[in-house]
Amino acid sequence: MTVPGRRRPTNVLANAPFRRLWTAMSVCSLGDWLNILALTALAGNLTRGDDYRVQSLAVGGVFIAKMLPAVLLGPLAGAFADRFDRRLTMFASDLARFAVVLSIPIIGSYQWIIVATLLVECVNLFWVPAKDATVPNLVPKDQLEAANRLNLLVTYGSAPVAALLFAALSVAGDTLRSLVPSLSGLDPTSVALALNALAYLVSAFLIFTLRDIPKRDGAISTPSVLKQVVEGWRFVGGDRLVRGLIIGMLGAFAAGGAVVGVAKIYVIALGGGDAAYGVVFGAVFVGMALGMFFGLRLLSELSRRRLFGLAITVAGLVLVAIALIHNLAIVVMLTVVLGACAGIAWIIGYTLIGLEVQDAMRGRTFSFLQSTARVTLLLVVAVANPLAALFGEHRFDAGELSYRFDGSNLVLLLGGALAVVVGFLALRHMDDRKGVPLSDDLIAAVRGERFRPEGGEDMPGLFIAFEGGEGSGKTTQSRMIAIWLRDQGYDVVQTREPGSTKVGMRLRAILLDAAERGLSPRAEALMYAADRSEHVEKVIRPALRRGAIVVCDRYVDSSLAYQGAGRALAPEDVAKVNSWATGGLLPHLTVLIDTPPSIGLTRLGGAADRIESEPLEFHERVRKEFRALAAANPERYLVVDGTLTPEQITRAIQDRVHEILPDPVPQEAEDATGTMPAIRD
Ligand SMILES: Nc1ncnc2c1ncn2[C@@H]1O[C@H](COP(=O)(O)OP(=O)(O)OP(=O)(O)O)[C@@H](O)[C@H]1O
Numbered sequence: 001m002t003v004p005g006r007r008r009p010t011n012v013l014a015n016a017p018f019r020r021l022w023t024a025m026s027v028c029s030l031g032d033w034l035n036i037l038a039l040t041a042l043a044g045n046l047t048r049g050d051d052y053r054v055q056s057l058a059v060g061g062v063f064i065a066k067m068l069p070a071v072l073l074g075p076l077a078g079a080f081a082d083r084f085d086r087r088l089t090m091f092a093s094d095l096a097r098f099a100v101v102l103s104i105p106i107i108g109s110y111q112w113i114i115v116a117t118l119l120v121e122c123v124n125l126f127w128v129p130a131k132d133a134t135v136p137n138l139v140p141k142d143q144l145e146a147a148n149r150l151n152l153l154v155t156y157g158s159a160p161v162a163a164l165l166f167a168a169l170s171v172a173g174d175t176l177r178s179l180v181p182s183l184s185g186l187d188p189t190s191v192a193l194a195l196n197a198l199a200y201l202v203s204a205f206l207i208f209t210l211r212d213i214p215k216r217d218g219a220i221s222t223p224s225v226l227k228q229v230v231e232g233w234r235f236v237g238g239d240r241l242v243r244g245l246i247i248g249m250l251g252a253f254a255a256g257g258a259v260v261g262v263a264k265i266y267v268i269a270l271g272g273g274d275a276a277y278g279v280v281f282g283a284v285f286v287g288m289a290l291g292m293f294f295g296l297r298l299l300s301e302l303s304r305r306r307l308f309g310l311a312i313t314v315a316g317l318v319l320v321a322i323a324l325i326h327n328l329a330i331v332v333m334l335t336v337v338l339g340a341c342a343g344i345a346w347i348i349g350y351t352l353i354g355l356e357v358q359d360a361m362r363g364r365t366f367s368f369l370q371s372t373a374r375v376t377l378l379l380v381v382a383v384a385n386p387l388a389a390l391f392g393e394h395r396f397d398a399g400e401l402s403y404r405f406d407g408s409n410l411v412l413l414l415g416g417a418l419a420v421v422v423g424f425l426a427l428r429h430m431d432d433r434k435g436v437p438l439s440d441d442l443i444a445a446v447r448g449e450r451f452r453p454e455g456g457e458d459m460p461g462l463f464i465a466f467e468g469g470e471g472s473g474k475t476t477q478s479r480m481i482a483i484w485l486r487d488q489g490y491d492v493v494q495t496r497e498p499g500s501t502k503v504g505m506r507l508r509a510i511l512l513d514a515a516e517r518g519l520s521p522r523a524e525a526l527m528y529a530a531d532r533s534e535h536v537e538k539v540i541r542p543a544l545r546r547g548a549i550v551v552c553d554r555y556v557d558s559s560l561a562y563q564g565a566g567r568a569l570a571p572e573d574v575a576k577v578n579s580w581a582t583g584g585l586l587p588h589l590t591v592l593i594d595t596p597p598s599i600g601l602t603r604l605g606g607a608a609d610r611i612e613s614e615p616l617e618f619h620e621r622v623r624k625e626f627r628a629l630a631a632a633n634p635e636r637y638l639v640v641d642g643t644l645t646p647e648q649i650t651r652a653i654q655d656r657v658h659e660i661l662p663d664p665v666p667q668e669a670e671d672a673t674g675t676m677p678a679i680r681d
């Protein structure tokens with residue numbers, strides 16, 4: 001079935017509050033990269049004349065000072081992002097960074113560089129999670145991916161800009177000093193640091209005047225900072241999706257750390273100089289930009305969860321190839337692919353966390369991720385070079401042929417292997433299309449289609465499913481939408497599960513009979529799937545074949561949520577049975593009416609049926625799974641807050657459905673009209 005166009009034209013920068021925050025982020029990112037370049041250069045300059053080891057240690061000390069605060073303060077800072085006013089946190093952090101950075105060229109000692117770096121990094125640990133947790137407050141959910149793409153673009157895209165700026169400052173400084181000897185004290189690192197400080201000041205102004213960030217003051221009822229931190233750690237480890245994301249992103253970071261650690265000696269071994277090193281460095285950023293912008297578009301039909309694991313696995317394989325192939329041109333090309341995979345994995349990871357994690361916990365999750373990512377990077381960078389040195393250089397000769405394998409190759413090989421394992425784990429952990437072969441899914445996605453495992457015929461109709469917990473308002477809303485569509489002249493079939501066929505009615509009676517005690521979870525899952533199979537065969541497919549719009553109250557997601565999460569059946573089994581039962585038919589759009597069970601259950605009148613009488617925790621698990629399913633495939637879902645008024649909910653659904661509606665006048669009718677002679681008086 002062809003999938004009608006479904007994307008709302010998105011220009012997230014048209015959103016003024018986000019544009020302002022994004023501008024602040026861009027300016028800060030540029031300043032941060034300038035800071036790294038200027039401080040490492042200054043550390044080198046201050047130890048000029050000392051031996052090579054002292055110089056290396058001086059530069060290395062700056063990197064360690066940059067990463068150390070994450071180890072000590074990361075999770076604590078995240079709790080602040082959730083507990084306090086995010087705007088004030090960012091504003092105060094910007095002012096503090098401005099003052100500390102400006103003091104570095106004024107004091108000008110190596111010791112102060114280290115102290116100042118530690119201070120700035122401590123402050124960054126508060127600024128970054130506050131910013132990350134704010135983005136989802138400023139943009140609608142369906143624009144979050146676009147917003148994260150832009151954020152990552154400036155975070156990494158500003159690196160080459162900063163490098164160019166720094167190089168230009170150095171050249172300009174040299175020229176000025178040779179022309180005007182009285183300016184011999186002018187140091188480009190000081191100018192770069194002054195620009196860096198100015199960037200933080202500009203950001204402070206932009207954030208201060210950004211009034212749309214929701215306030216979060218430390219209400220008396222909120223738990224202590226320590227308790228929030230502990231909860232954050234527990235939360236990260238306890239959620240299957242988030243755990244998969246964190247494993248994947250940390251694995252990618254570890255592999256990246258291996259590259260960063262040995263890149264220089266690796267390029268030297270290939271016979272390249274500083275220019276070659278620069279090209280390899282640049283290739284990573286070019287690849288990341290390509291991955292973020294084109295990779296996701298090219299594979300827009302592939303499940304985000306699958307794409308995440310796949311990108312990390314491919315990155316690992318590419319890294320293995322880089323370790324084994326000794327040709328600089330090929331390595332540069334492979335590095336672009338490596339960067340593209342990293343870009344895809346990061347943007348999906350960030351987006352899924354933004355969508356999946358509740359607002360109150362998001363700051364801690366981002367902070368946890370950032371701090372652990374830094375620690376991982378620190379550990380890997382610290383271990384990479386000694387390991388490479390320990391391994392040394394080896395040659396394998398076979399007649400005329402000679403193959404060199406040194407420590408840098410070994411580190412890259414290990415990094416690649418690690419990424420492959422981690423990517424594979426993430427794929428297994430987070431897969432939301434169990435039973436659908438990855439290769440078929442991938443080939444279909446490259447063609448811009450969604451793979452239908454069986455009977456994937458091209459049907460002209462449109463399939464909209466409504467999902468949600470008990471009393472969330474599905475029946476009310478599906479009725480409203482059906483009426484609205486019929487008013488526009490569409491052929492609409494409004495239906496529901498279970499119980500829309502003769503057999504289905506009997507199954508419904510058994511499934512919902514509160515007196516039916518002891519029905520096993522597997523039997524229950526199979527009966528829902530049997531009802532669905534009959535429903536698809538007798539009602540849904542025929543309607544879609546004739547071009548109707550099917551509005552269905554509950555579908556496969558209900559089984560994944562109730563029988564999978566609620567009854568704790570293996571989700572892959574429930575998915576497989578349902579994929580078989582429906583021939584892989586999926587809705588074009590699923591509207592999730594997200595209502596807390598504590599509210600939904602109180603809306604129901606009459607005696608509770610077999611499922612409604614399950615305890616509240618059961619319904620909470622069901623709700624969580626519905627949300628996770630929607631978060632994993634944002635472009636195929638609309639999530640509406642079920643506590644809004646029915647009218648508000650209807651309007652939100654109409655807006656979204658409007659985007660994917662086919663032309664109400666069939667093409668054949670238009671063609672026929674076009675051939676009719678015009679009637680004139
Ligand atoms: N947004 C809303 N706010 C308040 N009440 C609502 C809202 N939407 C529906 N209701 C009311 O809640 C009750 C349940 O609504 P509805 O039957 O549409 O939910 P449902 O999701 O189909 O429930 P279930 O599937 O559990 O039978 C009805 O009395 C309805 O009028």
Ligand SMILES: Cc1cn([C@H]2C[C@H](O)[C@@H](COP(=O)(O)O)O2)c(=O)[nH]c1=O
Pocket residue numbers: 470496497498512528554555556558559560562563611612
């Ligand atoms: C399709 C489907 C439904 N359920 C549960 C969910 C509800 O408790 C009932 C259906 O009642 P409704 O008032 O018509 O919504 O059945 C389920 O557990 N699994 C499913 O696949």
